[in-house]
Amino acid sequence: MRISKLFWKCTGACAVLGCLAARTSAYFVISEPSRDSQWVNGAVHPVSWTKGVQDGISMLDVELARLSQNGLTFVAKNVPAKPGSLNILIQDIPPGDDYFVVFMNSTHGALHATSSRFAILPASSSASGSQQSPISSAPTVTVSGSPNPTQLFATTFPALNSGSLPRWDNAGHAWGLGSVMVGCLVGAAWTLW
Numbered sequence: 236m237r238i239s240k241l242f243w244k245c246t247g248a249c250a251v252l253g254c255l256a257a258r259t260s261a262y263f264v265i266s267e268p269s270r271d272s273q274w275v276n277g278a279v280h281p282v283s284w285t286k287g288v289q290d291g292i293s294m295l296d297v298e299l300a301r302l303s304q305n306g307l308t309f310v311a312k313n314v315p316a317k318p319g320s321l322n323i324l325i326q327d328i329p330p331g332d333d334y335f336v337v338f339m340n341s342t343h344g345a346l347h348a349t350s351s352r353f354a355i356l357p358a359s360s361s362a363s364g365s366q367q368s369p370i371s372s373a374p375t376v377t378v379s380g381s382p383n384p385t386q387l388f389a390t391t392f393p394a395l396n397s398g399s400l401p402r403w404d405n406a407g408h409a410w411g412l413g414s415v416m417v418g419c420l421v422g423a424a425w426t427l428w
Contacts, residue, residue: 262287263295263316263338263348267367272353274334275360276325279369282336283320284348292316294394296341299323299378300349302333306382312341313392320373327379330357 267283274280282297293316299308308328314321336350369375376390 265336265338265348265350268334268336268350268353270351270353272351272367274323274325274328274353274355276328276330276355276358279322279324279375281320281322281367281370281373282350283370284338285319286316292340292347294392295338295347296388297321297323297376298337298339298341299328299382300335300337301329301331301382302335303331304329304382307384308378308380308382309341309384309386309388310336310378311376311390311392312388313394315392318372320370322369322373322375324375324377325355325379326377327381328355329381330355330360 263284263286265282265284267281268274272280286292294313295316296312297310297314299310300306301308306329310323311321332352332354334353334355336353338347338349339345340347374390374392378389
């Protein structure tokens with residue numbers, strides 16, 4: 236019985252301190268596509284973002300999500316987080332006004348950012364909304380076809396060294412781990428006392 240109390244008190248203390256320590260120090264703000272963006276099939280469209288704080292996230296995965304069809308298109312894996320731009324050439328993507336660009340770490344399932352909702356138009360259309368020119372210094376990725384969550388990423392960039400392992404150069408990371416460890420020790424001492 237005593238071990239079970241120790242377990243639950245340690246778990247509770249760790250959960251409380253873990254929640255306090257688990258703050259998101261990383262953030263991305265996706266500036267393009269914006270709410271008024273209209274992407275036309277057969278054209279190159281820019282995705283641009285700014286990265287918040289220095290947190291050790293050096294790469295991310297880019298996906299296109301469509302809500303009404305539960306569609307997911309894997310665009311690019313291991314995209315460098317800086318300089319903050321990527322061009323996407325879309326071909327034969329089903330038209331709709333419910334698309335989003337999603338930034339995440341698909342290995343760990345961590346969501347970094349979601350763009351504003353935007354539209355994709357057929358190739359024969361002309362965009363009446365916001366239309367940005369491709370970014371000349373950014374790489375271009377080609378995606379085509381209907382959303383298919385069983386397909387691989389259209390492009391995989393080489394992995395960056397700092398993106399696969401956690402870095403402890405941010406005081407927030409060390410503080411978070413330290414507070415969880417202290418919480419576990421306090422919970423154990425509280426139980427044994």
